[in-house]
Amino acid sequence: MKSYISRIILGLFLLFTSFVFAQNLSQNQFKVKGNCDLCKDRIETTAKKSGAKKASYSVDSQTLTLETDDTVSTDDILKEIAKAGHDNEKFNASEADYNALPACCHYERDQLTANEHHHIHSKKENEFYVKGNCESCKARIEKAAKDAGADLAEWDAEKQTVILNFDPKKTSSDKILKKIADVGHDNEKYKSSDSTYKNLPSCCLYDRETPFGEANPKVHSEENGKQDHQAQETSHTENNNEKAIEGVTVTGGKASTSLSKKEAGLIFNIDKKELLKAACCNLSESFETNATVDVSFSNAVTGTKQLKMLGLDQKYTSLTKELLPEVRGLASAYGLSFIPGRWIESIQLTKGGSTVTNGYESITGQINTELLKNSEKPETSLNLFADFNGRTEANITSVSKIDDKWSQTFLLHGNGTFGDTDMNNDSFLDRPKGTQLNAAYLLNYNDLEKSGFGSHFGINFIKDERTAGQIGFDKKMPQNQQSLYGVGIDISRFQVWNKTGYVFKGKPYQSLGWMNQYTFHQQDSFFGLRNYSGKQQTYYSNLIFESILGNTNHKYKAGASFMYDGYDETYLTGNFKRNEIVPGAFAEYTLTGVKYTLVAGARVDFHNLAGTQFSPRLNFKYDITPQTILRLSAGRGFRTANVFAESQQYFASNRNIQILENGGNIYGLRPEIAWNYGASLQQEFKLFGRKSTIVADFFRTDFQDQVMVDLDRSPQQLTFYNLEGKSFANSFQTQWDFTPFKNFDIRLAYKYYDVQADYLSGRREVPFMAKHRGFVNVAYSTNKDNNGGFWSFDTTLNLVGKQRLPDTSSNPEEFQLSSYSPSYAVLNAQISRNFNKKIRAYLGGENLTSYYQKNAIVDVKNPFGNYFDGGMIYAPIMKANFYVGLDVTF
Known part of the structure; x- marks a missing residue:
């Protein structure tokens, strides 16, 4: 019992x-x-x-x-x-x-929903959602699956699924999907680390925001040749590995064409697919579909273009390449043409004060260009371009992976303008003839996951030759031996740079980055009987340490920089030499609160000629709601003016240059110093069932000191002097992006500028700046046909209000200009056809309204006389121009 x-x-x-x-x-x-x-x-x-x-x-x-x-x-x-x-x-x-x-x-609330669970469990057995974009993704995913023990793996780009066949005794679906995530592809069980995702080739950067079980909009947008704006909102990861090497990033560019919601500053990201909407032969033409930047011709002889932002000239915007100084100094006039459009991976555009880690010269903002780099699978592309007025261009880009850690990029560009373009029949070329050869090599090393090291090396050589002036001018003969007026510009440029980053073991939030660059730039030129030549050597170094205070809500950066500029210029018989030596130090603190982000920084620079300069900057973002974001910014910047290089648009004239020295050490002038203040409101909402965004911003720039470029004292004189009084620029812009129906995007914008300064003759509006500007961009693409082909249509309309023109009242009546220019409109359009993923052809037109400035050159019949002036440009100088192009990817 x-x-x-x-x-x-x-x-x-x-x-x-x-x-x-x-x-x-x-x-x-x-x-x-x-x-x-x-x-x-x-x-x-x-x-x-x-x-x-x-x-x-x-x-x-x-x-x-x-x-x-x-x-x-x-x-x-x-x-x-x-x-x-x-x-x-x-x-x-x-x-x-x-x-x-x-x-x-x-x-992001659209990333995963309750519906996803249903999709996942309604699939076939051993079928799993895996995100990707292209054939490179397919090869990588299937290889990773087999490496993890799968006998068979087949990934479908359309369904975004992989079907696995494996022996459960040897492996498991979890093990296989973990391996797939390790090589950069999010799936229904595991998400790839941000650093691994960022290291994927640009063609493989799928949309991480799309719910599993739905078609990846980025796959379709790449096939359709356009970005799906409602699904492609910038995703600025909070991953510390990627953040830790900010400023020395050695991985691929960001795949976005929209405004960042998470950054404290007002930062727009322009993807390379956005650049395909227009001709985009070089950086100066990369903003035709962007409302923030104004692009205009600077004079009627050399055909160069200049950017303006927040109502001020290009020189007040920091223009960088790979976060290294680029278009500045002697390159100010022609540097935008030295970055071919087909080389560009992405562009980051910051309005207002940018981070102190990138230098002291930013006043109105920063435009950074990232070049093509990093690829899992070798990819070579050929671009051919020609317009109907004698300009031809060819680009070859090759991006390949050497091994698991090394990748390389070869970039080659050549262009030539051979036709005599004179649409207004004034005997002067509307744009110069000449050639450019541009070659670059990039080498990348990425071992952040294991050793914590990453490095990027680049080398670039440019030879640019231009001939302008009257038709028939012979550049090989001295100007004083021929009666025709001519302009000759020969530029040689060489750059070498390196960026190296280290992420501390066990501390993904802590890193050290070091950037170095050497630039040699030489220009030999003449404008009629006036000669200008210059040589610049620049060495730049920037060391950045980043870490946290307690936790990742409190981040900081600290570092030191060094800039050396050696200038040797000759204008007429005057020689101007100077060396600028600028060691500096900076610190920046980022506080992330419940609904706000505060970025406060300051730098001190010990300029041997401009003295000690203190530059504080602040950016603040407050999320009123997740869809309503308020930003505030304030900051100080300074720069030294290169009065000759930055004013070459006026060299093709009779104007005598006069510098009214004021005790400074740069041409006898003091440095330029300005404060910039800004506020913006970003609002997202649903319209037609799709995301719509309105952004309104206001910025004011107040100059504490400025080098005035005075065209009003006399039509025969160009005078430089330091500001005595006030100089300011008020900029207001509102922009609305929406998608009324599938594949159809609309961007509307309005800008108001109030830019005034105290000249010696009194307060005046700054010339060549329209108070009112309007902007309309419309983009549409068809769905794919059975062969994978589709059409894309893009149109941009720019409305430009009247602009104040320099005073010419002392000229004879026939050589006087009106006080204000008329308003006008410029229409650009492009049609492209993707026959498949590898072949694309396009046809486009610029200035289809054919509005052009008829009196582009004052006293055009007497170029050696007292009243000749080719710098009074307020509108296009060419009528409608058409172009064709072909893109082939191997």
Whole structure:
């Protein structure tokens, strides 16, 4: 009897322990949205408070693993997690709960939804969602799967799924999907690290925002030749590995054409696909579909273009390449043409004060260009371009991966203008003839995941020759031996640079970056009987350390920089030499709060000629709601004026140059110093069931000191002097982006400028600056046909109001200009046809309204006389011009 009872007791005990054991091992995984470590703590804490025995959340895979007993419902836990602000596969957070999250926790709500869970579990067995874009992605995904033990793997770009065949005794789907994530591809179980994703070739940068189970809009936008704006909002990752090497980034460019929501500053990201909407032969033509930057011809003889931002000349915007100084000094006049459009991976445009880590010269903002680099699979592209007026161009770009750590890029560009273009029949070429040869080689090393090191090396050589002036002028003969007026410009430029970054082991938030660049630039030129030549040698170095204070809500950067500029210029018989030596130090602090981000920085630069300069800058972002963002900025910048190089548009004239020295050490002038203040409001909302964005911003620039370029004292004189009084620029812009229906994008903008300065003759509006400007861009593409082909249509209309013109009242009546120019409109359009993924042809037209300035040159019949002036340009000088092009990818 006792034995029988003891057996019953033992059986009950075993049953009870097995029941308890089973309860403790009940484990489930669920998709939950989150962004950072704060999200992880909140999700795990909420789960445990709701009855979970254990809870482990992975930010990378967006997966919550729960261990519960049968007395607790996982639905109840997920419901509480939603109340804490985190969408999951079964419940979505309310708008109020989501808005209450700290700013750093505001994940993208369209990324995963409850519908995704349904999609995942409705697929075939051994079929899994994996994101990717192209054939390179397919090869990488399938190889990773086989490396992880799969006998067969087939990835479908359309369905965004991979079908696996494997032996469960040797491997598992989890192991395979983990391996696929390790090579850069998000899937339904694991998310790739941001640094690995960023290291993918540009063609492989899929849209991480798209829900699993839906077509990837980036796949379709690449095939359709346009960006899907509602799905391609910039995703500035909070991943510290990527952030840690900011300023020395050695991975690929960002795939976006929109305004960043997460940055404290007003930063627009322009993707290379946006550049395909227009001719985009070089950087000066890269902003035709962008409303922020104004592009105009600078004179009627050399045909050069200049950018303006916030109502001020290009020289007040920091123009960088790979975050290194680029278009400045002697390159100011022609440097925009030295970066071919087909070389550009992406452009980052910052309005207002930029970060202090990038230097002291930024006053109105920064435009940074990233070149093509990094590829998993070799890709070579050929671009051929020609217009109907004798300009031809060819580009060859080749990006390839050497091994797992090394990749290289070859860039080659050549252009030539051979036709005599004279649309207004004034005997002067509307644009110069000549050739340019431009070659670059980039070498990249990336071992951030293992050793923490990354490095980027670049070398670039340019030879540019231009001939302008009257038709028939012979550049080979001296100007004084022929009666025709001519202009000759020969430029040689050489650059070599390196950027190296190190991420500390076990501290992904802590890094050290070092940038170095050497530039040699030489220009030999003449404008009629006036000669100008210059030589510049520049060495730039920047060391940046980045880390945190306690946690990632408190980040800081600190570092030191060094700039050397050696100038040797000759104008007429005068020789001007100077060496600028500028060591500097900087620090920047970033505070991330519940709904705000504050970036405060300052730098001090010890300029041997301009003295010690202190430059504080501040950017503040406040998320009123996740869809309503307020930004404020303020900052100081300074620069030294290169009066000859920056005013070459006036050399083709009779104007005598006069410098009224004022005790400074640069041409006898003081440096230029200005404060810039700004505010912007970004509002997102749904229109026609799609995302729509309106941005309104106001910026004011106040000059503490400025080198005035005075064209009003006399039509025969160009006078430089330091500001005595006030000089300011007010800029207001509002822009609306929306998509009324599929594949159809519209961008509308209006800009108002009030730019005035105290000249010696009194306060005047700054010339050649329209107070009112309008902008319309419309883009449409068709769906793919059976062969993968489609059409794209892009149109841009620029409306330019009247502009004040320099005073010419002392000229004879026939050589006088009106006080103001007339208003006008310029229409550009392009049609392109993608026959498949590798061949694209396009046809376009510029200035289709054929509005041009008829009196482009004053006293054009007497170029050696007192009244000749080719610098009074306020409008295009060429009528409609058509072009054709072909892109082939191998």
